[in-house]
Amino acid sequence: LCLPAWADRATDEPITPISPAQVSNPELVELGKQLYFDPRLSRSGFISCNSCHNLSMGGTDNLPTSIGDHWQQGPINSPTVLNASMNLAQFWDGRAADLKAQAGGPIENPKEMASNHTLAVEVLRSIPEYRASFKARFGNEAITIDQVTTAIAAFEETLVTPNARFDQWLKGDDDALTEQEQSGYALFKEIGCTACHYGPAIGGKSFQKMGLIEAYQTNNPAQGRAGVTGKDADRFMFKVPTLRNIALTYPYFHDGAYWNLSEAVDVMARLQLGRQLNDDENARIVAFLKTLTGQQPDFKLPILPPSTPETPRPEPFPEN
Amino acid sequence: LCLPAWADRATDEPITPISPAQVSNPELVELGKQLYFDPRLSRSGFISCNSCHNLSMGGTDNLPTSIGDHWQQGPINSPTVLNASMNLAQFWDGRAADLKAQAGGPIENPKEMASNHTLAVEVLRSIPEYRASFKARFGNEAITIDQVTTAIAAFEETLVTPNARFDQWLKGDDDALTEQEQSGYALFKEIGCTACHYGPAIGGKSFQKMGLIEAYQTNNPAQGRAGVTGKDADRFMFKVPTLRNIALTYPYFHDGAYWNLSEAVDVMARLQLGRQLNDDENARIVAFLKTLTGQQPDFKLPILPPSTPETPRPEPFPEN
Ligand code: HEC
Ligand code: HEC
Ligand code: HEC
Ligand code: HEC
Ligand SMILES: [Ca+2]
Ligand SMILES: [Ca+2]
Ligand SMILES: [Ca+2]
Ligand SMILES: [Mg+2]
Numbered sequence: 076l077c078l079p080a081w082a083d084r085a086t087d088e089p090i091t092p093i094s095p096a097q098v099s100n101p102e103l104v105e106l107g108k109q110l111y112f113d114p115r116l117s118r119s120g121f122i123s124c125n126s127c128h129n130l131s132m133g134g135t136d137n138l139p140t141s142i143g144d145h146w147q148q149g150p151i152n153s154p155t156v157l158n159a160s161m162n163l164a165q166f167w168d169g170r171a172a173d174l175k176a177q178a179g180g181p182i183e184n185p186k187e188m189a190s191n192h193t194l195a196v197e198v199l200r201s202i203p204e205y206r207a208s209f210k211a212r213f214g215n216e217a218i219t220i221d222q223v224t225t226a227i228a229a230f231e232e233t234l235v236t237p238n239a240r241f242d243q244w245l246k247g248d249d250d251a252l253t254e255q256e257q258s259g260y261a262l263f264k265e266i267g268c269t270a271c272h273y274g275p276a277i278g279g280k281s282f283q284k285m286g287l288i289e290a291y292q293t294n295n296p297a298q299g300r301a302g303v304t305g306k307d308a309d310r311f312m313f314k315v316p317t318l319r320n321i322a323l324t325y326p327y328f329h330d331g332a333y334w335n336l337s338e339a340v341d342v343m344a345r346l347q348l349g350r351q352l353n354d355d356e357n358a359r360i361v362a363f364l365k366t367l368t369g370q371q372p373d374f375k376l377p378i379l380p381p382s383t384p385e386t387p388r389p390e391p392f393p394e395n
Numbered sequence: 396l397c398l399p400a401w402a403d404r405a406t407d408e409p410i411t412p413i414s415p416a417q418v419s420n421p422e423l424v425e426l427g428k429q430l431y432f433d434p435r436l437s438r439s440g441f442i443s444c445n446s447c448h449n450l451s452m453g454g455t456d457n458l459p460t461s462i463g464d465h466w467q468q469g470p471i472n473s474p475t476v477l478n479a480s481m482n483l484a485q486f487w488d489g490r491a492a493d494l495k496a497q498a499g500g501p502i503e504n505p506k507e508m509a510s511n512h513t514l515a516v517e518v519l520r521s522i523p524e525y526r527a528s529f530k531a532r533f534g535n536e537a538i539t540i541d542q543v544t545t546a547i548a549a550f551e552e553t554l555v556t557p558n559a560r561f562d563q564w565l566k567g568d569d570d571a572l573t574e575q576e577q578s579g580y581a582l583f584k585e586i587g588c589t590a591c592h593y594g595p596a597i598g599g600k601s602f603q604k605m606g607l608i609e610a611y612q613t614n615n616p617a618q619g620r621a622g623v624t625g626k627d628a629d630r631f632m633f634k635v636p637t638l639r640n641i642a643l644t645y646p647y648f649h650d651g652a653y654w655n656l657s658e659a660v661d662v663m664a665r666l667q668l669g670r671q672l673n674d675d676e677n678a679r680i681v682a683f684l685k686t687l688t689g690q691q692p693d694f695k696l697p698i699l700p701p702s703t704p705e706t707p708r709p710e711p712f713p714e715n
Contacts, residue, residue: 112451121462127440131432131699138711142441146466148712323701335704371698378691379451381643383654384401391458 078096085247089264092242093158093319093369096233106208108348110223115198120389121145122301124181124227128156130372133323134234139331144189144230151297155324157372158317160232162279167313169282170303174228179220192220196385199223204380235319236369244366252366259363262356267348276317277367278299285311285329288349291342297331322365337361358387404565409593411585412480412562413639413689416553426528427550429697430543435518439464439499440709444501444547450692452641454554459651464509471617472651475644477692478637480552482599487633487649489602490623492546499540505649512540514628517667518707519543524700540638556640567624572686579683582676587668596637596685605631608669611662615650643686 098104110116112127114123127141127149128134136142141149143236159165164172171177180193181187190343198204200218210216212226242262243251252260263269282300285291291311300312313329327339328333340360344350354359400682418424430436434443447461447469448454454475456462461469482498484492491497500505504513519525520538530536533547561580565569572580583589594600601691602620605611611631620632633649646652647659660680672680 114449114452119462120458121446121456124645129434131697133701136441138440138709138712142711182532187700308694325702334708337704374696375450376692376694376696381453382457382645382654384657388654389458391460391462 081240083247085298086281088243088245090245091243091275092276093235093237093239093275095237098233100212100229102208102227102261103212103226104233106212106376107226108374109208109230109379110227111230112377113379115379115382115386115389116182116190116195117144118190118194118389119391121391122188124156124178127181127187128154130156130234132157133157133326133371135318137325139326141187143187144185144248147186149186151295151329152326154316155320156231157236158276158279158319159233159277161274161317163281164314167297168300168303169314174231175224178224178227178231184219193389196220196223198382201383201386202380203383228268234372236371239367239369240321241363241366242369251360255359256362256366259359259361262359263363266344266350268360271347272318273317277320278315278317278319282309283313283317283347285313285346286388287347289346291330291346292330293328293332295332297329299329318364318367320368320371322368328342336364340364403567403602408565409589410561410565410597411595412565413557413559413595415557416440416555420532420549422528423532423546424547424553425697426532427546428694429525429528429699430519430547431550432697433699435699435702435706435709436502436515438514438709439711440713442508444498445475447473447501447507448478450554453477453640453691454479455644456656457645458468459646461507463507464505467506469506471615471649472646472710474636475640477552477554477556478596478639480555481594481596481683482634484599484634487617487700488623494551495544497549498544498547502540514707516543518702521703521706522700523703529561554692556691557583558688559639559687561686562685562689573620573682575679576686579679579681580640582679583683586648586664588680590664591635591667592638596639598635598637598639601635602629602632603635603667605666607667608667611648611666613648613650613652615652617649617704619649638684638687638693640688642688655673656684659686 110219116123122144129137130135134157138153138155141153143149156165156282160174163169165174165177171180179192180364183191196218200210205216209218209222213222239275240251244257252261271281271283274280285299293335297308301307302311303309322334326334326335333339333342337357340357341352344352434441434446436443442464449456454477456473457474460471461473461714463469474487480494482497483489485494485497491500499512503511516538519529521599526536526538529538529542533542560571564577591601591603592598605619607709618630620629621627641656645656646654647656653659653662657677660677
């Protein structure tokens with residue numbers, strides 16, 4: 076037997092390391108990646124999933140609210156797609172059960188990609204290389220929106236970010252974190268952040284009230300989970316966001332109102348825990364949070380197959 | 396000596412093969428690649444060079460005219476950046492001498508990225524990883540717009556597309572082209588397309604009148620080279636576009652009015668050469684043109700360094 080000298084901490088901790096993606100169907104993932112980057116799923120021909128969940132930028136757009144079709148302002152901050160497969164449900168209010176259920180939404184949302192499923196599928200069907208890929212993956216050339224969302228979800232399942240410094244430490248490498256970072260993690264547990272932010276994604280596992288102890292001030296009209304359940308008790312319940320890659324996913328909160336991680340941490344301590352952090356405590360927690368940046372997407376820029384004369388044309392502007 | 400059995404055709408032909416990029420400074424190219432993909436060079440934080448010259452789509456946006464800041468409609472079709480280093484000058488009217496001179500333009504164009512050079516440089520200076528990269532490349536941390544455009548141009552120099560089937564044939568591999576494709580090339584030379592479309596990029600080497608024999612009908616107000624020289628004789632003189640990767644760079648012509656390559660070829664034959672092609676002739680030339688798709692960009696999606704609290708914030712929407 077050949078074991079490392081250090082012990083694996085992971086089993087004792089409320090946070091567990093992220094495992095690399097297990098890819099069982101790489102060709103399906105490859106197809107999903109093309110679709111994720113393909114702006115022809117939007118009516119304008121300009122907006123892809125990657126426009127708002129930019130994989131060069133932590134799987135977000137780093138804007139308070141997104142820019143959609145015709146530069147419409149989105150209603151809420153775009154969450155990261157990184158590690159989203161670990162969420163108990165998708166969207167801030169959890170209204171989609173999983174990644175596959177989610178992926179059909181933006182394509183036909185008039186404020187996002189502004190297409191519809193019939194049109195999106197018609198575009199793909201007009202492109203021989205896509206027909207061949209769908210046939211190879213699904214056994215027929217039909218191309219359905221169900222197949223499209225299956226492929227996109229398969230790609231998104233691979234968007235995990237293992238091997239953060241924090242995970243190296245969790246796995247027993249004492250030198251992977253500084254003293255300050257370790258004491259930040261200790262404080263994060265001690266004061267109760269882990270009541271909501273736990274599991275491999277350090278969030279994503281429950282809905283919780285934003286403003287538990289003290290109300291959150293915002294102009295954003297989102298009501299959270301109440302919009303799904305219709306229950307008054309669910310007002311302002313949001314899915315607890317992952318803290319993985321939190322240094323990359325600014326601005327923070329569902330309204331994207333906070334750009335500074337240090338300020339976001341102060342807001343959380345005050346509103347969720349009734350606690351005023353001093354500067355040292357704040358710095359320690361921020362130092363810990365910055366160790367949560369894992370391996371970012373590591374793949375070739377996908378090359379998209381060209382349209383044909385049969386492809387429905389994009390409509391970027393009203394007809395002249 | 397060990398030579399292939401076939402002879403190199405290249406020296407006798409008006410078109411020469413594209414050579415792979417010679418990269419003398421890979422780190423500078425890497426920095427340029429990040430900048431090319433970085434939407435923080437735009438005021439909104441949403442638009443990068445890659446938005447309009449999408450390297451997944453032949454280095455274009457595949458739209459008649461581009462979508463710029465706040466969804467403004469651009470004035471002219473976005474040309475491919477692939478093989479643009481071979482052009483005698485940049486832009487349809489050649490108003491920029493080279494790639495470096497070109498790259499500063501879109502950043503401060505209010506209809507494109509809508510930033511300015513001071514702001515763009517301020518954004519980059521606020522990001523430690525960029526400061527370190529510029530210091531390593533240029534010997535100081537100052538970060539100037541001159542350094543920014545030098546890096547972007549160095550990246551663009553690598554965007555050549557060697558090894559098209561046509562180039563394999565040029566280099567002597569007789570089986571690389573079908574009979575139809577070879578006869579299409581013969582016809583392309585015979586009727587005089589190579590008077591304007593020649594050299595390694597099959598274009599890009601001269602300005603020529605669009606509508607030499609018969610006028611081109613368009614609603615697009617662009618006047619071409621006359622806008623640069625002020626000479627009436629230069630009205631409707633445009634830089635001859637490259638035909639490399641022409642199957643990917645639809646829609647065609649400076650107004651992006653033609654989606655179908657076959658129709659674009661008919662227009663050219665008629666307007667530039669006074670010649671009506673029959674169906675067979677048209678099909679042969681189109682078949683030849685489709686052999687010009689070369690190796691597309693082949694690199695990892697770049698990961699961008701995160702902003703900091705000092706980074707000027709993007710302005711995607713007017714202040715509320
Ligand atoms: C115009 C911007 C925009 C586009 C385009 C877009 N999204 Fe989103 N996405 C958002 C916003 C905003 C939300 C949050 C909406 C909400 O929670 O109500 C979201 C939520 C998500 C979520 C849920 C993440 C979580 O933690 O809850 C996933 C997954 C996702 N999008 C994937 C995609 C995919 C796949 C596509 C393309 C098919 C796509 N998005 C296109 C803006 C966009
Ligand atoms: C009672 C539950 C709860 C506790 C305790 C809690 N959080 Fe949160 N956290 C949430 C919820 C819910 C959100 C999303 C709120 C929103 O966006 O409206 C959130 C959001 C965040 C965000 C922003 C994430 C993003 O991507 O926008 C950070 C950072 C954060 N929490 C850190 C902490 C820290 C540090 C602590 C402890 C000091 C903490 N949280 C304690 C529930 C909690
Ligand atoms: C909003 C759309 C848009 C953005 C953003 C944009 N471009 Fe362009 N680009 C165009 C259009 C349109 C033209 C043609 C303009 C003309 O010829 O008058 C062009 C021309 C060019 C050319 C000349 C190609 C040729 O053959 O003449 C190059 C090179 C180029 N752009 C590179 C870039 C770089 C580098 C960036 C980012 C710094 C960038 N572009 C950003 C739309 C855009
Ligand atoms: C007298 C010069 C000249 C001749 C001869 C000529 N071309 Fe062109 N070609 C041009 C110019 C100039 C343009 C750009 C016109 C514009 O966009 O307004 C162009 C554009 C094109 C385009 C569209 C490129 C793009 O990316 O938009 C194609 C395709 C093309 N030519 C093919 C041909 C073929 C095939 C022939 C022969 C049948 C031919 N050309 C003959 C000068 C010429
Ligand atoms: Ca210790
Ligand atoms: Ca965010
Ligand atoms: Ca074009
Ligand atoms: Mg497009």
